[in-house]
Amino acid sequence: MGQGEIKLRRVVALLRITVGLILLVTWYDNLRKGVYTSEGIVDLFNYIFHDKEGGAPFYRTIINSTILQVPGLFAVFQMVAELLMGLALLFGVFTPLAAAGATLFFFNLFLAYFGGLEWIWTYVLLTVSALVVALSQAGRSWGLDSALLRRLGEPPTGLLW
Amino acid sequence: MNFLVFLRVSASWRHCVAFLRGQMNAQAPLWPIAMARAIIGVLWLFSLRWKLPPDFMPPEGRGLIDWLRLEVAHAAFPLYGAFVERVALPNFTLFAWLIFLAELAVGLSLLTGAFTRIGALLGLGMAVNLGIGLLDVPGEWPWSYAMLAMWHGLFLVTDAGRVWGVDGKRVPSAQ
Numbered sequence: 001m002g003q004g005e006i007k008l009r010r011v012v013a014l015l016r017i018t019v020g021l022i023l024l025v026t027w028y029d030n031l032r033k034g035v036y037t038s039e040g041i042v043d044l045f046n047y048i049f050h051d052k053e054g055g056a057p058f059y060r061t062i063i064n065s066t067i068l069q070v071p072g073l074f075a076v077f078q079m080v081a082e083l084l085m086g087l088a089l090l091f092g093v094f095t096p097l098a099a100a101g102a103t104l105f106f107f108n109l110f111l112a113y114f115g116g117l118e119w120i121w122t123y124v125l126l127t128v129s130a131l132v133v134a135l136s137q138a139g140r141s142w143g144l145d146s147a148l149l150r151r152l153g154e155p156p157t158g159l160l161w
Numbered sequence: 162m163n164f165l166v167f168l169r170v171s172a173s174w175r176h177c178v179a180f181l182r183g184q185m186n187a188q189a190p191l192w193p194i195a196m197a198r199a200i201i202g203v204l205w206l207f208s209l210r211w212k213l214p215p216d217f218m219p220p221e222g223r224g225l226i227d228w229l230r231l232e233v234a235h236a237a238f239p240l241y242g243a244f245v246e247r248v249a250l251p252n253f254t255l256f257a258w259l260i261f262l263a264e265l266a267v268g269l270s271l272l273t274g275a276f277t278r279i280g281a282l283l284g285l286g287m288a289v290n291l292g293i294g295l296l297d298v299p300g301e302w303p304w305s306y307a308m309l310a311m312w313h314g315l316f317l318v319t320d321a322g323r324v325w326g327v328d329g330k331r332v333p334s335a336q
Binding site: 014018128129 | 191194197207305312
């Protein structure tokens with residue numbers, strides 16, 4: 001591996017750690033505010049759709065007919081998923097998988113806030129950051145994926161590390 | 162028929178996965194960074210919509226001068242607030258042109274990948290400036306500007322303009 005490639009791997013590792021930190025800091029903040037409860041999820045979508053005027057009609061319909069039918073269940077899922085994604089990205093383990101999940105999560109936020117009062121580019125930045133981490137095996141530098149690679153070699157199926 | 166479609170889709174998917182793996186394993190991951198560079202270039206150009214000359218105001222909503230006033234009212238650093246209040250606001254037209262031209266230059270540089278390091282350096286300064294100025298403004302999320310600054314730092318230290326960019330025509334990438 002050349003010096004240029006080592007530098008690039010470290011640069012994307014830094015990006016991975018930053019995205020992981022953002023997820024964990026936000027997760028802790030949400031936990032403190034009670035977002036990961038049935039009422040918290042309903043309040044969150046009310047805030048996004050009404051206070052922030054976000055979400056296209058089709059998106060609101062989907063959320064109303066899915067997540068908001070089972071907000072308690074979704075709250076638990078969201079709490080666990082955000083924590084796992086944050087930890088996986090921070091420590092660089094199963095990075096492509098965790099980053100792919102984070103990309104979908106951030107893109108969902110983009111759709112939720114789209115067309116509203118929020119600065120939408122925040123969610124573009126988050127989505128692109130997670131996507132770049134997912135596409136660049138960012139756990140192989142400063143991450144546990146490098147240990148997995150040394151021990152197990154290239155992943156047998158898919159893009160696990 | 163459906164089975165044939167399934168096979169075709171399945172083969173295409175496997176091809177895509179193999180392509181991505183090949184790209185990532187054989188080379189340093191520069192092309193995803195080049196993709197991000199172009200998207201962030203669009204971000205800067207898009208942000209010009211609400212600070213267009215001659216009045217630097219959008220048809221509706223906050224314009225550049227409103228944001229500068231917010232930076233003064235909610236200054237996280239008193240020295241910065243004082244600078245905006247005593248230097249930038251009294252010379253608004255000059256500063257508005259400087260900001261407009263700088264953002265235009267950064268946007269075009271990053272979108273096209275031309276003189277990317279210079280564009281990235283300028284963009285880094287602009288992002289840090291935004292982060293400092295808007296840190297305590299209600300409703301602003303500091304991580305947005307931290308990410309923006311980090312991305313420009315990333316473009317500065319990589320050859321982000323040499324893949325899918327004009328810089329690659331002048332100095333081909335090692336890849």
